[in-house]
Amino acid sequence: MKPEDIDRLWQSPANRITQKAEDIMLDKVLKNIRRSRRGFHIFTGYVAAVLGGISFVAGYTAVKRESFDWGQEWGVFALLGLCWCVLILIRVQHRRHERAFPYGHMNLSDALAAMQAANALTRLRLKVMGVGLLVAVPLMGAGLWQLQAVGKMSAQNVMQFAMLAGGALSLSVLVNLVRYFRVHMPEAKRLQQLRSE
Amino acid sequence: MPNDDFAEWIRPHIGSLARISRAFAAPADRDDLLQELMLSVWKARPAFRGDSAVSTYVFRVAHNRALTWIGRKKQQGVREAEISAQAHLLWGVDAEDGAQLEQLYAAMQALPPMDRSLLLLMLEGMSYADIGALHGVSVSNVGVRLHRARAELNRLVAKEASDEA
Numbered sequence: 001m002k003p004e005d006i007d008r009l010w011q012s013p014a015n016r017i018t019q020k021a022e023d024i025m026l027d028k029v030l031k032n033i034r035r036s037r038r039g040f041h042i043f044t045g046y047v048a049a050v051l052g053g054i055s056f057v058a059g060y061t062a063v064k065r066e067s068f069d070w071g072q073e074w075g076v077f078a079l080l081g082l083c084w085c086v087l088i089l090i091r092v093q094h095r096r097h098e099r100a101f102p103y104g105h106m107n108l109s110d111a112l113a114a115m116q117a118a119n120a121l122t123r124l125r126l127k128v129m130g131v132g133l134l135v136a137v138p139l140m141g142a143g144l145w146q147l148q149a150v151g152k153m154s155a156q157n158v159m160q161f162a163m164l165a166g167g168a169l170s171l172s173v174l175v176n177l178v179r180y181f182r183v184h185m186p187e188a189k190r191l192q193q194l195r196s197e
Numbered sequence: 198m199p200n201d202d203f204a205e206w207i208r209p210h211i212g213s214l215a216r217i218s219r220a221f222a223a224p225a226d227r228d229d230l231l232q233e234l235m236l237s238v239w240k241a242r243p244a245f246r247g248d249s250a251v252s253t254y255v256f257r258v259a260h261n262r263a264l265t266w267i268g269r270k271k272q273q274g275v276r277e278a279e280i281s282a283q284a285h286l287l288w289g290v291d292a293e294d295g296a297q298l299e300q301l302y303a304a305m306q307a308l309p310p311m312d313r314s315l316l317l318l319m320l321e322g323m324s325y326a327d328i329g330a331l332h333g334v335s336v337s338n339v340g341v342r343l344h345r346a347r348a349e350l351n352r353l354v355a356k357e358a359s360d361e362a
Contacts, residue, residue: 013294108314
């Protein structure tokens, strides 16, 4: 095929998307955007309603109940405050993420370099988290041993807690290992290959 | 920013995005990649300051996304059958050109992604200077790479044609 044949073929109607297909694709992407927004608003709205209900009951109890001791029962409000902060943070982050394609203003070379840097940072975070989780195991063991030694936990309590926390830690390590080796390492290799091109 | 406004803004470029998805994705994944490209452009639009042509900006975002996109590669056979059954709804009808185009796209997919991107931009009518700016390479480098890529494309198209014959 000669270069002029390729150019002609490229300009031919067979290489043009139909008006109908254009409408369908556009409609689909707009629906996806709306659905994603709606799903997120419903989810955060539901969480806000539940948190609001709990906050109202807690606040009402604190104000109306004479026996309420702020000095000893402030923990629930600290926890609620934390939950509200996280919810607000999630909403703000989602909005930023929803409206941002961080590599739009960069040329391909710079965008690939930025993606590589982001990938390296993610892998570093996973390594730090992995080390943190591994370090947590002996620390937790030491903590449990101390609690048992001073008589604040029975051997059975220690065993149950160790199993529960050990399971959670193992699961976290497993998830991070899978993410590191199955997602981020292949991505790093692919980006490196693209850059070397 | 209302979505209807976005619809009118992106509409003239959907054809180009569809061709990018056709060059970068297997038939079963083309629809997904096209959706992903449109979504990326939607996300990137607020950052558009008008210091380049809209088409240049759209190409930049779309090529950035296409190069780093990974298809699902699941149930390929089943989905390919569905897609080929719907192909006449998506693309202009011309049996002979259609078959040659399939060979052309198959050959393009055999090229390294960066060369594929360069060729696509050239075929879409971008100047070497704009392609260089988009890829972050010099104009002379674009010329050299395109020359090599076109030669390789011709060889691959000829191979595709002889394989099918």
